[in-house]
Amino acid sequence: MKTFAISAALASVLISTTHASTLQQRDLGLNAGDIHDAVIKWRDDTEAVSAFLNSAVDIVNQALNNGQDSIDITGIANTALGRENDELNQKKTIELNFCPNLSTTGCNPDKLGNGVIDGANTTLVTNGDFISVVNALQALSSAPAGTSASLAKDQLNIINNGDGNVGGRCGSVLPAIDLYFQQVNIGLIMQNGDRSLSGVHPIPPSACGQTGVPQPSAAVTL
DSSP states (O other): OOOOOOOHHHHHHHHHHHSGGGOOOOOOOOOHHHHHHHHHHHHHHHHHHHHHHHHHHHHHHHHHHTTOOOBOOHHHHHHHHHHHHHHHHHHHHHHHHHOTTHHHHTTSSOTTSSOHHHHHHIIIIITOHHHHHHHHHHHHHHSOTTBOHHHHHHHHHHHHHOBTTBOOIIIIIHHHHHHHHHHHHHHHHHHHOOOTTTTOOOOOOGGGTTSSSSGGGGGGOO
């Protein structure tokens, strides 16, 4: 299982950036309402996908324990796929606010000057971790009724834990999303003193346990 890890250098940047004495209030030109709403909607999307994963794992395990290898989770998988795809809308809203040269150089530099969003985007997009989750959900949502529980279990494992060099939601995708949340948190504190997102994190499924979420943001809890 590939896991997402913050380098020592990046951790140092996060700690120094978010230390109370360094958060000097200034106008960053952020649309506070838009980015606050984006975090909440993104959090809710992760919760909906995780709820699907919890239900699907239960359905698959029950079928296999009963000696059955035929399930139908197409409907709930399709709903989860829609919520997973909606996460990209919230991601884009945050990037449009924090990344002044988004169309040319991506999120480097960003308005906080620490490169965190750029690094998180590398995990989600460049490394292919996010699209791997989407592809597995697509496979589950398009599978016919009576599909193999064993095959569904394999797809669920890819979503949660990744596949080869591509990370899953537990150790890679959700921690990277958490970094987006914390950058918004920092930006709102700096711009107008709003700390309402300080305790907001993506919601993992039960299968993740304590893996990866929300440890990567532990250093930036304010």
